[in-house]
Amino acid sequence: MREKDIRSMTYRLHISLFFFYLLAFTSSYSLNVANFTICASTNLYKNKIISTVQDSAKIELKNKIDKAANDSLKIASAYFEYGQYLNNSGEKEASIDYLKLAIKIANKTSNKAQIAEFDNYLANVYWQAGIYQSSIDTYILAYKSAAITQDSSQMAKISMNLASNYNYLGDYNEAIKYALNALKIKETAKDWERICYHYVAMATIFKETDNVEKWDYYIQKAYKLKDVENCASFGDIAKIYNNLGSIAVRKGNHKKALIYFDSLLVLSKQAGFDKGISAALGNSSNIYKELNQPEKALELLLESEKYFGDPYEIISNNNSKAELYRLLGQEQKALDLVMKNTSLNDLRFYSMEHENTLSLLSDLNADLLNYKAALKWNDSLRILENKLRDDKVRKGIEELETKYETAKKEQQIELLTAENELKNQGINTGIAIVSFLVTVIILILYIVSIRNKQAELKQNNLRLQVLRTQMNPHFVFNALGSIQNFMLKNDARKASQYLSQFASLTRATLNNSTAETISLADEISMLKNYMALEKMRKQNKFIYSINYDDDLDLDFIRIPPMLNQPFIENAIKHGFKNIDNGGILEITITDKKDWVEFIIEDNGEGFPEGKIKGGYKSMAMSIFENRRKLIRQKYKKDFKFEILNLNDEYPNQTGVRITINIPILNND
Template sequence: MKLVPKHIWFVCVMLFSTVLLAQDNSRSLNSQPKFSVRGSVVESDSKNPIPNVNIEVNGGSYTTTDSNGNFRIEARKGDELTIKHKDFETVYYTILNNERIKVEVQPSIEDVKYSKKKYSRTNPELFKSLIDSAETYLKKDAKRSVQFIEKALGASNSSKENGEAYEVLGDIYLQWKQFDLAVSNYRISLQNTSTNIVKLKLASAYKQNNNYQESLQIYNSINKNQLSNWQLVELYEGLGDVNLLTKSYQASINAYNEGLKVAQKHLISPKVTDLNSKIAQVYNAKGETQKAKGFFDESLKLANNENKKRAVEEKIKVADFQNETNNYSGEIQLRKEALKQISEIQKEAVLSNESALTAQKQNYKIGNAYASQKDYENAIPYLKKSIEEADTKEDLIVQKDATRRLSEVYRDAGEFDKALVAYQSYVDLVDQLYSKKEQEISQAARFSKDIVSKQNRILSLESDRALSESKYELNIEQTKRQNIIIYSLIGGLVLLLVAGFLMFKYIKQQRLANNLLALKSLRSQMNPHFIFNALNSVNSFIASNDERAANKYLTDFSSLMRAVLENSEEDFIPLEKEIELLELYTKLEHFRFQDKFDYNITIDKNINKNDFVIPPMLLQPYIENAVWHGLRYKKSKGFLDIIISQSTPEEIKITITDDGIGREKSKALKTENQKKQNSKGMGNIKKRVAILNEMYKDKVDVFIDDFQDEEDTGTRVVVTLKKDYKINELRFLINDF
């Protein structure tokens, strides 16, 4: 009898335990007992109870608070409690046990009195106090901060104040990683008041939103002679960052060096350290580790002359570099030094779990470095310390990683029992982290929805304000025109030019509107020939007592009709939806003519279906022609082949081929009525393509030719579809009209 090696036995035990744990977790999630949760809802300032508050559990239970603000509701551990009322913002609370819950809420921003003094709209103190309040809440409560900006815009009386308000709004979104909204508000700020500070912020927001070319364009457009020394360093640093992200390493080094020269000349010490560190990172990315080491040594020496936090940050960066170059001894030494300084920093400030400076992360990386050297005796204590600290600070991510690494170290050290215990702990932590991430995703979705809603309200306010200002300026202009007769002729000429421009714009918009109307009309004309034949097929199935086939066909047909009606109001739909319609339609035709043809639909796996949009039911007439006028009359069984491929990154080709009798034979077989029907169908699609190409500058191309040189020539239709329709621009023009 052969003995099973220990490492194989360990793997088997771990796999078996993982299955048991997964089954136990699944059963426990579904069998959590319900318990009664009691709580109350009161105002945070006055502590007065709030009656008639909506209390709901995501599992379905619902109740309201009584006159004393109290409530009781049935729930399970892990359920989310939603607390809603018209006088305060919705509160979400995750239930952990049956402890009593006390919810303190703040009144809506509309009910807050900013000062005992009654401000008028023209009082500049009101605007300043609102901006200050927004900046106070900027890092603590994004929604409340945005509400203060909304009020500040209502109190604004100049373009300068508007620019300041939108700048702070951009800062809020940048802080909360809503980079696209930050970009929008910085741009609005610049439209009101153009400043270099906001331009630098806009370039940075573009960079963080991955709009690298736009970021470079803004940085390069700034007049360097108008910048302060600090701003000039920021500009070069930003250029270096963008070029590093786009892997333009030499351009990145050049930009960092320019910034370094300015920082050294004007003794901007923090930036000298930062830029040395960043140049080192670029050389490391290029694979020039010796040059990277030289700059890292310099940045580490400079950082030691700054504050403790900056010194520790640089030590950790250099330690990460040592890890990448497998210099584990150097890495361990730096991280141990950093650990001592981190304990001092924590006495003065609280470090969040997201910070790279936490003790649990450094202990984990020290243990990992020892393990990489196969020094398991030293690795185990540091990994255990990391797990304990992560557990204390509720850092599940580090706790999970350290536990997994500890299990691996025990395994490599031959302590399989301890490895199995550690691995089981790791599995439990993965489940906890998964549950936590689900809650965070749900909360992030709500947060994003609330923020977008508030942003839309602010933009609406800005539109109303702009309209009021336009009316006011128009009245002033009319008064001036009445008093300045000498300029009447010039004014008349200006008005004539404006009228001509408006007329040109109106005609252009009218043409676009007519095109859209024509498209809508053509979309609504789905081929009645297909519908009539489809219903006849259902009738024939019923007549032959084939109810199963009739029901199946009618079900698929109704699905197709529903999809067509849902897309009937859309100018364009995603390519993915059109493919679904095409597959369903082809399936229906094959169902009716199974003895006449087979078909295949091939889609290039490299195509990103979300990158392309297509007019709805653009391809259906070509499929119908292939079946009804080509394959149906073929003596032998034919084949319909549909291929969707990507010829270039900017366009795709949809090729529809059939080996039917061909266009010439089909034309000879048609009756006068059939010729008329086909003419209408193809005429419809030609009009649609012509209108689309007129509106979007040749974005759709259709080529039709014979498929082969045999007796049955067949037909090939190639539809070329280009990306980047300027749909949003067109709709903006139509809405403006």
Template sequence: MTHFFKICFCSGCLILLSSQFIFAQIEKAEVIPLSISVRDSILSELSNAGSDSLQLEAVFKRIRRRRRTLKDSYKAVLHTYIRHCSDEGFERGEMLMLDRMGVNERFAGRFDSAVYYHNQSLVLALQQGDSLQLSYNYNNLGQVYRLQDMSSLAIANFHKALAIQEAIGNTKGAAYTQNTLGAAYVVQEDYPKALYYFNQSLESASNVGDKRTMSYNYGAIGEVYLLQDQVDSAMYYFNEAKNIKLEIGDKKGLAVAQHLIGQAWYAAGNMEEASASFQTALSSHIKNRNTRYAALCYDFMGKIMLVENKMDSAAYYLDKAKVIAEKVHKFEYLMSINKSLIELYQKREDWPLAIEVLNENQTIRDSVFNLKKNKAIQTLEIEYQTEKRQHQIDLLSAENDLKNQGIQLGIAIIVLLLLSIALGVYVQSARRKRGVLERDKLKQQLLRSQMNPHFLFNALGSIQSYMYKNDVKNAARYMGNFAALTRSILNNSNVEQVSLEEELSTLRNYLELEKMRMQNSFDYKIELPDTLDIEFVDVPPMMVQPFVENAIKHGVKDMSEGGMISISFKEEGELLHVVVVDNGIGLKKSINAANKSHRSMATAIFNQRIKIIQKNYPNVPAPLIQDISGAGTSGTQIDIFLPIMELSSHE
């Protein structure tokens, strides 16, 4: 065992709950029969997989994608998968799913159980020398401790995760960990360190084009400045966060950014702007069921009403805030809300109510103090047990090293000779494979670079048509949308895969632009089944757009009104089945009407890309184009099949 893994092992072996107790509780839990067919289908696949690692990997990915569909069955399916992998000796699957189980327990607020599972996964990662998984485990342990206000333990685990990520060159993971480190230092009110790590995360995310993490960091930096009463700096960073949220189409994140801007306006004393920002944010928070920010919004609206001496409105908002805060057990929110209620009752000269809320706040403050004290004691105990276990590991490791030195030397000589023989063969083979891989990779990038300028050229033509008509307002609006779309395309031009959520955002933006250009002569609809988790399904970028473009250019372009383009998505095993239907003139008439010399560049590029993709995903069939014209109807249907690719990031 190397020195690096000895150091890592200290937290991996710290198990807070016994495995017998955890598994006994899970086995007793009643599985609510929701989405029974999906659950039974997965369990059947798992049973049939036996010890086949490829099939077990496929089942693992399916479980991850179906977690929302499984709902109450999800935990039981995770547990069954863990048991199956343990029985079959597939340690990698067991390791990955133990980590998933830890994440599930953390989301459910069962923190001791979450620590147990992440540590179990970490032990297996150490045994297999899986550095990437180790970084995930340490990061997830840090998240669990952070949510329990155990900042020192959270920071220690985040630093371990960051050290591994930097060592293996995982820049995207490092950006995420740096952000969480910054958040942990904010809790400790160490603002210089918090800013340092947020800025480090911002730089790392910028280097890999991770817009989502960039927006998180802009918002977090703004919050640190706001905590230090530097309102102008805070406002700048909040607006930067808002602009990126708009660019990537993150509606939930946009509401949070709008909320933070409201807080900055409130701190600046501009109640009118603050109220407008909070009202905008509040409607989104309610729609998105973001109870945390909804409570904060109501609280700030109540504070604004107090400043404006609108007592009835203040009471309304503060009561709303308190109901939510009590429901989600947010003590820090309750203390802030109660402080405003005390001010309200004082202004109304309702002294009994003011004293009642004052006493309630003191009780909450005492509870928070006791909770923090208990957490501090628990943190010290965990740190002591960790250090004790590490000391035992070091002693055993030293003893084993002495015993094994002689044996290891002999084995090393034999292995060295065998490796020398095998190395020559391997190097030649690896060079050939690397050459083929690099050619395919470069060809993919070249084809994407061909597609993007072609796509941009068509969109620029749309803007030009508005300018010819001297329609300044719509030209400006179109230009704004086009700029957002351009950034999205450029971000995706250097990546092999994107989430279906990102792909849909780009597709919707393109359709909206074309719809404006054609004066709303057509409409569109995108149909997604509830079971398709678009955040966790990765596909090759810009593969559907060429066919949507053809549906517009050759299907509905001559229709003055009533055009319709329908796009539906359905998961079929390891493939994503996309169906594009238009009610245009139909395939045969479209071919006859087109100039014989015309050749669709976008479609040609698609065909070349799909051939390259089929080298890694041979089960991907070619697209099927058919004329669906019939009695009184016309149109074209295109069936496209895309591979569901290995997830590019870890939760």
């Protein structure tokens, strides 16, 4: 090909390339412009949404203030809620302004409970914003307000928040002072809600000062209460397992440590608790490093980075990865990671990781032959170590904690002494009560014995009275006189018959007067003999009958003796007093399962008007009432007793009907 043709082709090629690059540049520019436009639109849309949300929150705030009218408490609460909203939205400065406004209004109402709540929240926002001294000052104000209200739960929470602040700032004496105060409040009030949080916070202070014994002591206290209702939140439980694993590492028990960290990992994954997951993975990585498995350890660290949420995790992870890279011979990569920690302001607040960072910087620079830098970082390390291991600091913390534990033990001794005194008093009181009860029981038994004797004596007297009633001289002499008349009239048959009945009645009366119960057959036989003799005495002025069912088991049924005779005597003596003949006396006996019903009915004159209502009682009726009371007292059984003047219900009839339900005493 000729040189001219070659130049021509080269020229055309350059022209083509020029247009190609121009087209590519134009396209690229267009795409960038389009992307910029899309991003700008998206950001504008996002800002519009945020603005809309903020506007709606402000409208809600205004509505709450309008509804509150002149109620300062509600207005303060409205500003407080809006301050919380701003804090959650990341607007710390605006949040602080509204929270301060809420506290100002609350102070005017002197509502200390509300002031304590608002100040506690504001102090936390100050801390998040890095305004540490204002946070501490505000916590102190919150504590004073809570102390006025005697709200032990709020006081303990605020005091422990102060302890955490001071611990973060490295002022361990103040930290332990407020932590012990929080514990004292909780334990004195026996308030076990979130008590594990307080024990973990105490343990953390001793961990930072490398006091493993006390660190372990308070974590074990928290561990024992972690499953008790309301004693721990999930976050508290996660911290307990994390600390138990770390303590096991410090004691050289790697197997036990891995078990605790695995438990933490499982629990945290179930609950979606990122902080717990990252802590479990990071701490497990440290163990595998100690077991000389750096690849496995590095794998766990890289996985843990997915769950980071605060500066401590970043600092700790950088140190751990740097140690692994050093083991793998990648010292420069390790040094770069550790140097990142020095650019983080939060490093100074984590004493152990700060110490670890300085130690790594010294060692890694020495490995890379940077001896001047190694010496510089080593000097910084010694200064920090002296601060952390300062005997005054350690002794001050331990003395405060020891004083607290001693005071608590003295208080427990006082309580035990008081309890023993109360127990002794209780024993003495118990002995006195028992002695009193024994005396009362003996007295009751004595009284019961006397009453039983009196009742027995009374019953004997009643028996004698019944005997006298039935066998009174007038009845005996008249009965014997009537029998004598039959003998004089040479009516030997009737005289013998009545004499036999008289003898039977006398024998039955003497026998039954001392008996508790008699058979129904004996009662009927005695009544028949009595009425036959009375009929003979009254020269047949009346007739009588005893009616009962043929199936009635007269020999089996047992009843108290001689309860009916006094009423039969009254019927004959008073009812038939003014008649010469035609008297009728009927006795009807019916089995009523638990008692025997006797109905005694005559057609005599009846009671004069008003005598029944007026409570008239003959001697026989008085004896009956007394016997009835004794039977009720002894056998716990009562029986019905009714008297009816027949003329009161039936104007064409005369006479009296008496109904007696006598209890059956077969089983007594």
